[in-house]
Amino acid sequence: MRGVRVRGRALGRVAMGAGVVGLAVVSAAAVAVPVAGSQPREVGRSAIEPRLVVDRAVSPLSRYRAYFADDLYDAPLFTIGDLAGDVERVRIAALPFFDGSEFTAVAPSGYTPLRFQHVPSALAVSGDGVSATLTVDALEGPWAPLPGELGGVTFGGPRATALVDSFYYAPQAGIAVVALDGGVAAGDAFTASAAAAPDIDLAQAGPSPGAAAVPADLIPSRCATGSRRRE
Numbered sequence: 001m002r003g004v005r006v007r008g009r010a011l012g013r014v015a016m017g018a019g020v021v022g023l024a025v026v027s028a029a030a031v032a033v034p035v036a037g038s039q040p041r042e043v044g045r046s047a048i049e050p051r052l053v054v055d056r057a058v059s060p061l062s063r064y065r066a067y068f069a070d071d072l073y074d075a076p077l078f079t080i081g082d083l084a085g086d087v088e089r090v091r092i093a094a095l096p097f098f099d100g101s102e103f104t105a106v107a108p109s110g111y112t113p114l115r116f117q118h119v120p121s122a123l124a125v126s127g128d129g130v131s132a133t134l135t136v137d138a139l140e141g142p143w144a145p146l147p148g149e150l151g152g153v154t155f156g157g158p159r160a161t162a163l164v165d166s167f168y169y170a171p172q173a174g175i176a177v178v179a180l181d182g183g184v185a186a187g188d189a190f191t192a193s194a195a196a197a198p199d200i201d202l203a204q205a206g207p208s209p210g211a212a213a214v215p216a217d218l219i220p221s222r223c224a225t226g227s228r229r230r231e
Contacts, residue, residue: 130195144178156189
């Protein structure tokens with residue numbers, strides 16, 4: 001059964017980057033295909049193919065902005081169902097690297113690139129356990145939606161078998177990619193067990209990387225905290 005669209009058009013957009021957006025629960029169904037093996041599958045392409053997918057992918061932020069185009073503004077990106085536990089946020093992508101001027105999913109020179117691996121039958125996670133089935137609709141690109149730190153995943157939809165061999169996870173960033181042409185596609189389903197992402201505020205996030213706060217004398221008075229815009 002198709003789920004109900006998230007309340008409010010703004011809540012229908014999935015925030016990219018280090019931030020994530022909370023989504024209301026809707027229902028979805030999928031036939032699950034288990035990941036084979038009990039140990040990470042280390043093959044040659046595990047260290048190469050997913051990294052190449054990320055390197056040539058459109059920036060998650062650019063993809064996010066595209067969802068505001070007229071033909072996609074009201075389209076659901078994915079639905080979430082078979083929910084167990086307190087899932088308030090779903091992560092699509094992360095920008096774990098900062099080169100001094102911008103955040104990126106691609107490791108700049110001098111940084112260690114993300115290490116992607118196939119997912120074994122179970123990964124050790126810490127935190128409150130949750131599970132959910134996420135079924136893709138208008139979402140595009142290589143990034144797979146996850147409800148938190150991944151503990152295990154099974155697949156559904158018409159491409160379930162292909163997803164088993166093309167799904168990669170980078171534990172250090174908590175993100176997953178699908179190494180197929182075009183990335184995820186409508187009908188792809190991911191049933192994930194995970195540890196829910198902890199709630200943090202800006203104070204806990206720490207200072208902005210690479211630079212101190214903007215000096216107060218450089219901030220126009222109309223932009224200062226507590227100022228009001230003149231009509």
